[in-house]
Amino acid sequence: MAFVTPSTTAEKYDVIVVGSGAAGGQAAYTLTMDGARVLMIEAGRNYDPRSETPMFQTPDQAPLRGGGTPDKPFGYYDATVDGGWTVPGEPYTNASEENERQFKWWRARMLGGRTNHWARHALRNGPYDFKPYSRDGLGFDWPVSYDDVAPYYDKVEMLIGVYGQNDGLENTPDSPDGCLLPPPKARIGELLARQRGRTIGIPVIPIHRAVLSKPLDHTTIPAKLHPGNAKAQRIITEDMQNRAACFWATSCGRGCAIRANYQSTTVHIPPALETGNLDVITNGMVREITVDGAGKATGVTYIDKTTRMEHYAAARVVVLAAGACESVRLMLNSKSARHPAGIGNASGLVGKYIMDTVGANWGGQIPLLENLPPHNEDGAGGLHVYAPWWLYKEQLAGKLGFARGYHVEFGTGKGMPGYAPYVPDTGGKTSFGPRMKEDARRYYGSHIGFSGRGEMIPNKDSFCEIDPTVVDAWGIPVLRFNWKWSQHEIRQVAHMQRTFAAWVEAMGGKNAKTPDPDGTKAIENGGFVIHEVGGAMMGFSEGASVTNSWAQAWDARNVFVADGGVFVSNADKNPTLTIMALAWRTADRILDEMRRGNL
Amino acid sequence: MDRRLAIKWMMAAGAGAMLARPLAFGAPDAAAAQPGGKGYGTDPDLMKPYKPGDLWPLTFTDAQRRDVAALCDIIVPADGQSPAASTLGVTDFIDEWVSAPYPNNVADRKTIMAGLAWLAAEGPRRFGAAFADATDAQRLSLCEEISLEAPENSQLELPSKFFRRFRNLTTTGFYTTPVGMKDLGYVGNVPSATFDGPPADLVAKLGLTDEVKW
Numbered sequence: 001m002a003f004v005t006p007s008t009t010a011e012k013y014d015v016i017v018v019g020s021g022a023a024g025g026q027a028a029y030t031l032t033m034d035g036a037r038v039l040m041i042e043a044g045r046n047y048d049p050r051s052e053t054p055m056f057q058t059p060d061q062a063p064l065r066g067g068g069t070p071d072k073p074f075g076y077y078d079a080t081v082d083g084g085w086t087v088p089g090e091p092y093t094n095a096s097e098e099n100e101r102q103f104k105w106w107r108a109r110m111l112g113g114r115t116n117h118w119a120r121h122a123l124r125n126g127p128y129d130f131k132p133y134s135r136d137g138l139g140f141d142w143p144v145s146y147d148d149v150a151p152y153y154d155k156v157e158m159l160i161g162v163y164g165q166n167d168g169l170e171n172t173p174d175s176p177d178g179c180l181l182p183p184p185k186a187r188i189g190e191l192l193a194r195q196r197g198r199t200i201g202i203p204v205i206p207i208h209r210a211v212l213s214k215p216l217d218h219t220t221i222p223a224k225l226h227p228g229n230a231k232a233q234r235i236i237t238e239d240m241q242n243r244a245a246c247f248w249a250t251s252c253g254r255g256c257a258i259r260a261n262y263q264s265t266t267v268h269i270p271p272a273l274e275t276g277n278l279d280v281i282t283n284g285m286v287r288e289i290t291v292d293g294a295g296k297a298t299g300v301t302y303i304d305k306t307t308r309m310e311h312y313a314a315a316r317v318v319v320l321a322a323g324a325c326e327s328v329r330l331m332l333n334s335k336s337a338r339h340p341a342g343i344g345n346a347s348g349l350v351g352k353y354i355m356d357t358v359g360a361n362w363g364g365q366i367p368l369l370e371n372l373p374p375h376n377e378d379g380a381g382g383l384h385v386y387a388p389w390w391l392y393k394e395q396l397a398g399k400l401g402f403a404r405g406y407h408v409e410f411g412t413g414k415g416m417p418g419y420a421p422y423v424p425d426t427g428g429k430t431s432f433g434p435r436m437k438e439d440a441r442r443y444y445g446s447h448i449g450f451s452g453r454g455e456m457i458p459n460k461d462s463f464c465e466i467d468p469t470v471v472d473a474w475g476i477p478v479l480r481f482n483w484k485w486s487q488h489e490i491r492q493v494a495h496m497q498r499t500f501a502a503w504v505e506a507m508g509g510k511n512a513k514t515p516d517p518d519g520t521k522a523i524e525n526g527g528f529v530i531h532e533v534g535g536a537m538m539g540f541s542e543g544a545s546v547t548n549s550w551a552q553a554w555d556a557r558n559v560f561v562a563d564g565g566v567f568v569s570n571a572d573k574n575p576t577l578t579i580m581a582l583a584w585r586t587a588d589r590i591l592d593e594m595r596r597g598n599l
Numbered sequence: 600m601d602r603r604l605a606i607k608w609m610m611a612a613g614a615g616a617m618l619a620r621p622l623a624f625g626a627p628d629a630a631a632a633q634p635g636g637k638g639y640g641t642d643p644d645l646m647k648p649y650k651p652g653d654l655w656p657l658t659f660t661d662a663q664r665r666d667v668a669a670l671c672d673i674i675v676p677a678d679g680q681s682p683a684a685s686t687l688g689v690t691d692f693i694d695e696w697v698s699a700p701y702p703n704n705v706a707d708r709k710t711i712m713a714g715l716a717w718l719a720a721e722g723p724r725r726f727g728a729a730f731a732d733a734t735d736a737q738r739l740s741l742c743e744e745i746s747l748e749a750p751e752n753s754q755l756e757l758p759s760k761f762f763r764r765f766r767n768l769t770t771t772g773f774y775t776t777p778v779g780m781k782d783l784g785y786v787g788n789v790p791s792a793t794f795d796g797p798p799a800d801l802v803a804k805l806g807l808t809d810e811v812k813w
Contacts, residue, residue, distance in 0.1 A: 045642070054645040056788055059775035061648045063639055065692065066775070069701045071638045082641045167812070183811070185796030191807040206811055247790035373801060378787035379794050385811055414785050420770040421783060430746045430763045432674040433739075437681070437782070440774065444783040 003046060004039075004279045006304050006311040013039040013279070015590065016300055016315040018286050018330065021113030023563035024321035025264030025272075026156070026580045030587035032277035033232040036594065039313055041284040041302055043322070044082055044109030047116065049265050053079065053255040059418055066418060075418070079116040079255035079263075083108030085527070089473030093480045100520070103356075103464075103481035104527035105325060111282055112265035113323065114530065115576070116255050120210040120262060120382055121409070122162045123573035124153050126171030128392075132457075132569045136396070136403050138488075139457045140353075142568045143540045143549035146173065152581035154179050158221045159236070160262040160580070161243070163380070164208030172388045178220070181213045183384065184248075187377045189369055189412025189448060190385045196506040197387060202408070202499070207386040208577075210262035211252065216240040231275070239271040251416070252381040261381070281313075285474050288334045289318055289559065295338030297559050303474045317558045317590055317599050320536075321583065324565040325354060325464055328535040329479050331546075331559075332466050344553035344561075349546050350536055351479075352463045355570035357531035358406065358454035358485075359524035360493040363512045364504030365422070369412065369446040377413035377445075386410070389572055402491040406454030406572045408500075414445035422447060448504065452496030455572045457488050458534060462526065483526040494519030531575050533564035550589040551582060558599050562586050634658065634698045634708060651688075651695035658698045658708075663715050664690055665731035670718070673742050674769045681782040689772035696768055707764060714761025721758075 015031055017024045020042040028040050054077045059066035062076040069076075073084045082088075085104045094102050108114045127146040132139050150173070157179040165183050166174035183206035186194065194204035218240035226232035243266065244258040252261050259266040272278045283305040290298045290312070299314035320327035328351045332342040344350055389405030423431045423439040431439060461484035466477045497515035504511050516522035538561075539545020542554040551566045553559040562583040564575050593599045636655025651657060659667060668685035671693070675684035697708040722730035726737045733741075745755055745762040773779040796802075802809050 052645065058777055058780070058788065060688065060777070063649050063654055064696060064699060065771055069638060071641050076643070077645060084641070088641060165811070184794045185809065186811050188797035188801060188805065188807070191797070191802065191809065192805060194811060195807055204811065248794040249788055249790050368805060373798065374784035374786045375798055375801070376787045376789070376791070414783065416788060417774045417780050417783055417785055419775070420767045421774050425748070428748045430748065430766050432742065432746060432766055433676060434678055437675060437678060440770065441783060
């Protein structure tokens with residue numbers, strides 16, 4: 001079994017997994033390692049990071065010096081294939097024309113999906129994050145607790161490899177011994193930000209990122225991941241040895257040819273294929289989940305994008321892992337007599353309460369960092385440290401004017417130049433000549449850029465639905481988005497900018513501008529941070545949620561939602577690690593239920 | 600009169616019109632208004648080294664290339680540490696940039712091509728020679744004038760905007776080459792068995808500690 005075509009698929013599978021990213025990769029990995037026969041269907045092309053990643057290429061080898069274009073929004077060397085906030089032939093619409101009510105939907109059409117491009121920030125939700133309603137009366141509680149998910153966080157961290165440190169901070173969980181790899185040393189600007197952040201009460205600690213700071217311990221981890229499963233242990237033991245540790249160069253956003261960071265294509269899919277239990281269809285756009293007369297899923301129909309022919313694949317179970325809104329779209333488009341509003345949608349909640357991460361940016365220039373002696377600051381190709389949310393007590397006491405927190409990501413140092421370096425244009429003149437060259441040297445690496453990443457509270461005005469008139473290039477009805485930030489998010493962004501400005505001053509630096517007083521201009525559009533979750537919320541009861549706590553649709557018991565669609569809240573922690581932990585848990589449940597004969 | 604001579608005369612007449620109206624900026628000829636060619640698409644071959652002209656046709660005439668190179672080298676001249684911009688392919692990069700079909704490039708194309716048309720007229724008007732053939736002092740004096748963000752002579756407002764944009768394109772082109780990166784003190788992009796962090800003496804000099812524990 002391996003990469004197959006519509007004419008070489010098996011007659012029936014145990015499980016069809018729609019999507020191949022964090023959720024699809026993890027679900028397929030877990031299922032195939034335990035013997036289930038799986039067909040994974042990916043809407044994009046096959047992609048192999050080992051042969052396709054531009055590791056050491058410099059901008060002068062790329063068109064337009066590698067800068068972003070509408071074809072490659074994150075730059076020429078970004079790993080994304082056939083993706084972005086627009087995808088040719090695959091439109092979506094927004095119900096409102098107002099700028100602040102737009103949702104920008106990022107997709108990637110490639111094996112591994114958005115995991116090929118992500119920042120690799122692998123943060124655990126904390127105990128508060130699963131019970132936010134109980135804490136402040138807003139939004140919803142999850143039907144699972146931190147303790148339910150923690151064992152899966154442990155396993156995912158051990159499998160994918162996450163560097164970080166246990167600091168014991170509030171709602172910022174420590175990992176058990178043996179889960180984390182050592183964090184890389186902080187860069188000079190990060191050390192300065194830590195020292196000065198401390199003076200205004202902001203903690204700076206190592207971030208958790210899915211990058212191998214050293215090789216995985218293949219002698220002990222496999223038995224912890226797959227107790228009693230000799231075949232799985234053998235496969236993952238060997239595969240872990242085929243992943244090299246980071247060589248401390250090149251940006252992770254390009255992907256990783258040596259498999260030192262997590263992508264579904266570097267970690268999940270290779271061992272899953274090695275089991276012999278995984279078939280993969282690429283360029284397969286799933287149109288609909290098919291059902292029998294009782295409303296039970298029987299498989300999916302999908303379009304082979306290379307031939308435009310429609311095909312059918314059958315399975316006992318369908319796992320949706322297409323990315324929250326794409327899974328929502330598929331459910332809403334799967335209408336039948338038993339599911340007139342779409343499969344899984346008896347509650348009418350499919351597409352409701354979608355969320356992104358709240359984002360705002362800031363920049364400052366730090367004289368203390370000027371003219372530093374050159375030294376290599378590439379590091380792990382991304383962040384080494386960050387500031388987790390630190391004002392839990394003040395917030396709970398109602399002192400902040402908004403209900404949920406944010407963490408701070410910041411970048412400093414001499415990274416690989418990608419565009420014109422800063423030079424001061426003083427005296428009303430565009431600087432040029434020998435003086436400009438001196439200034440470029442002096443100021444390069446003396447800037448700090450902040451990004452606030454905050455929690456959005458789900459609201460009734462942020463949802464997606466099927467557009468009544470527009471279809472994509474395959475004739476499939478597309479999504480129409482509705483979006484609105486609440487005052488909680490807008491005030492949070494104002495707080496972010498005030499904090500960043502104070503932090504720059506604490507570093508002895510100069511702010512580029514003054515903070516947006518009320519946050520309305522500073523807040524990024526919905527979807528900009530690419531942390532789309534919700535729309536198929538899990539819950540305690542059938543009428544008030546789309547799935548149960550196992551991500552199993554209430555009204556179609558052999559349909560599971562393994563991606564961020566089931567999120568009930570969207571903590572400031574980046575969603576990917578939680579998506580993988582829940583996908584593993586869901587796959588375990590599917591295996592158990594199949595063994596019991598319930599699926 | 601043969602056709603070639605007629606065109607020469609017409610161009611001279613055009614230049615004469617420019618003499619009277621150096622403000623004739625922002626009206627590039629129709630051929631320069633829109634680039635030809637398509638973008639590289641959403642799935643280009645990232646492993647293949649690329650050169651300007653491989654993907655879309657370039658724009659500059661030989662005379663424009665010479666002016667562009669001369670202007671680049673005033674903006675980023677050679678010094679003891681690194682060479683001048685035009686020696687690192689920056690002329691080709693700016694040509695590639697203004698020839699690309701993407702919206703930002705099309706917008707820059709208007710600014711840059713109009714600026715180059717202005718420069719082509721202004722050189723002969725001031726110096727009796729193309730900008731590229733003027734003396735260093737002449738070229739520098741012209742650049743000093745158009746480097747002012749709010750020039751007293753309102754006729755230089757658009758050339759001043761052109762200069763700002765051209766400067767940024769020149770520095771982008773220069774500092775994204777391996778030589779330009781080294782000039783900025785960027786010493787990465789090399790594999791290493793360990794990441795050692797900043798030098799200990801630098802950490803001490805800034806009064807910091809090499810520890811990240813809360």
